[in-house]
Amino acid sequence: MDDILTPRERHDAVVLVGVDEGDNVEFVKIYAIDEETARKTLEEFFSARGLFPADYRLVSRGTENVEGKGAITTRTETLLSSSLARLGLKLLSNGVLYLGDAKTVYQLTLVSESLYRKIANEEVEEPEPLATRGLSLEEVLSLGVDVLVENLRGIDIGGLIPPGARLLREPEPGDLVRILRDPERDYPLIVETANAGRYSAIGFSVTFRLPPLSAEEFAAELSSRLGFPVDPGLFREFPPEKLNLWNVEALAKLVEKLEKRGLPLEEALGLAVELNLGRH
Known part of the structure; x- marks a missing residue:
């Protein structure tokens, strides 16, 4: 891809990034016509920005339905933009990906190690539940990481699951561990439970608590x-x-x-x- 950092009209792949006030790239999402193009685009972007792959975690990959969408740009990704903004990041891109008649695209989502720790609440001595810090469940799920949802409110979260992610309700801990450790897994996992303590020994990027009704x-x-x-x-x-x-x-x-x-x-x-x- 020529001049990958210059915003322009594109027909093969687009790069969406979340940057902080210092212009550090904390979040990367590639949308491409196929997996090979997505991986090539990611390599070129890392090279052009002088970034090191070892500083990032691949949290989601796979096809995504875009039927009828027409194009992908920062303006179409409003939920992602809102999610990143609440984490202090600004959503930027290298242009517009025109989809034509495409029904699916291949996506790669990566987060920096520092953002991963921030999402996982590892940087605060006494973690404050994400539900009380202004991030909605839908916004957290849009980040493409594994999430444990303690649903004490009883809302139906099925409609909030983003494309490509999978929802499990009250899975057996042993089965869950096997799924999380599967090297072939190429999707973020959402686990819904009424008792987060049941999975306390299992590492999740995010634990999101939906409190009971008053x-x-x-x-x-x-x-x-x-x-x-x-x-x-x-x-x-x-x-x-x-x-x-x-x-x-x-x-x-x-x-x-x-x-x-x-x-x-x-x-x-x-x-x-x-x-x-x-x-x-």
């Missing part, structure tokens, strides 16, 4: 499903593991069943709460 949030969600205001005070004694959207659905269904048995709606709700807590 009593007020739980009541609001249940109100929307039942069609009448629900007092948050009913859920003050609920343990954290019950304050999630899964339990909202379970309670709503239980109330409906009890109402069909002839109980007034409010009485059905009170009984459902007691049954849900195992008090009846």
